[in-house]
Amino acid sequence: MKNYSSNPRCVTILYGTENGNAEDYARLIAFKLEYLQLKPTLAALDDYPLKQLVTETDFLIIICSTTGQGELPRNSKKFMKFLLKKKLPSDLLNHIYLSTFGLGDSSYTMFNYAIRKLQTRLVQLGCEELSPGCEADEMSPQGIDGFYTEWESQLISSLQKFFPDLVALDEEFLPPPKNEVIALEESPDVDTVKESDIISQSRKVSGDTSLKxxxxxxxxxxxxxxxxxxxxxxxxxxxxxxxxxxxxxxxYPSNDNQSVELLIQSQPHWKPFADKPLVIEGELPRIDGGLIDKKYITLRSLLTHHFDIMAIPRRSFFCKLWHFGDSSTEDGQREQEKLREFSNFEESEELYNYANRPRRSILETLLEFQENLRIPINYIFDLFPVIKxxxxxxxxxxxxxxxxxxxxxxxxxxxxxxxxxxxxxxxxxxxxxxxxxxxxxxKMNMKFSLPQVPNPPIIMVAPGTGIAPMKSLIEYVSESDIKQELYLFYGCRYKEKDYLFSELWDGLTSRGKLHNFPCFSRDADSKIKYVQDNLFHEYKLIGDLILNKNALVFVCGSSGKMPKQVKLTFIEILRKFGDLEEEKAQKYVFDMEDNGRYREDVW
Known part of the structure; x- marks a missing residue:
């Protein structure tokens, strides 16, 4: 086995995430490896230079969630597109040792499909196993944390075989910051910043050429x-x-001025240079939407436009925060120990009860512990998550x-x-x-046609604000020459309070451009309360559209019970209308998903 002790910078940790969970676990494993003096590289999948994957990566750790119908998160698709190129040789990545960790929910059909796709393709390109991959299940009794701790233990054990001379640092030690932040004396001349300069710089930093x-x-x-x-x-x-x-x-939202001022006031040593221009050295984290040229950045502008101080603090946040506690007094020691508990997996329930259950923000946390916290300005990029x-x-x-x-x-x-x-x-x-x-x-590359049926009927199911993409599609089809039957099953609470765009639907229905089936869950005189009930009430129509006319199904709305109940309803409709056994009806709907006939856009 090759000894890698002379090259401690070859461990690459990449993550794919929509809501930040996978990123948090990636930060945790990176922090762990720092204490083993491995100095890992951490980045989103799409932010990692693909050339380095071929030339500089020896150990690759990928942590990724699954979104939609077995899809990769938005910040992972460019990476996967590269991997899927047909001309790539099968031994392209045979120098890489790989371990993967997937975040999933087994109640969904496409459980952990994203990490499976990534791992399968990387192995096809030559990657060898570093430690066994793990598919964590949020629905399991131990939760994601239980899977993670076991996976991390196996991963560390495997890495230590390649780095036999590693010595773990004491937990009291805090690794140096990723960025050096220096406050200057002169004030920034913000009036000279032009919109074109902001767009240009933002595109350069974020890589987003569609910014406007x-x-x-x-x-x-x-x-x-x-x-x-x-x-x-x-x-x-x-x-x-x-x-x-x-x-x-x-x-790209910003924090309000009052919240930012409260945070600055909570750290008195920040106040003298809160509005001074900053020089930021070192590689910056990706900031979506980009960062105005560095010479115009102040601490206040960073806290206002780039750091998410209203986010719920995650475990990786507390891993750093407790080090900034003042333990010189009994109160300080007690508070520092409390912050330290929140960083431990053994205290997962404590963290949940403190942060997640009451939806406590980072700002509220820092205000609560401000008497015994002193955060060095150099660590702001290590500590605060950027606004997504x-x-x-x-x-x-x-x-x-x-x-x-x-x-x-x-x-x-x-x-x-x-x-x-x-x-x-x-x-x-x-x-x-x-x-x-x-x-x-x-671009989401959603298609509302089929190879054998160019303009099939479309069954749209949309509670609440899920109506947005349906409105786009309905207006587009109804105002063009496309001959396509549209069936809208829209659900809200009250006809007179939250039935959005009712005049539009009534007008299109009267012109024969739309078949509209609204329902109102809180109206006393409404016989049909929910979209799934309305679908089943029209089972003959729905069954005929799906089985005989190759209809597409498009479901959009909040995740949770609705998407699952709607899917079960379609299965029941196929059983009743098509006289299918339950297993065959389920397979039919699953095949619709695989063939692009059943699409979900849920959040």
Missing amino acids: FGVLKQNLRVTSEDHFQDVRHVIIESEDLRYIPGDTVSL PRFFSIASRPSPTSVELVVAIVEYKTIIRRIRRGLCSKWLKSLHEGDKLLFSTQ
């Missing part, structure tokens, strides 16, 4: 004032837009000059009776007509 400035044309509440949920119909005007039904828009873009399905027919969104404002009370507002919701709610904002579009 837009003007907010409309930010209109479309649910009634006495309805519990504030839903906005947002219209953004811009130039040279290219999108089709099914594509998405990403928005928020993705929304486009709700308008293709237009080169505007794009529409349907956005639910997230506001609720927690179990500790505190009001919670989502970062993007709070930011979006504060915007006014005429305000400028940065955004980008993403």
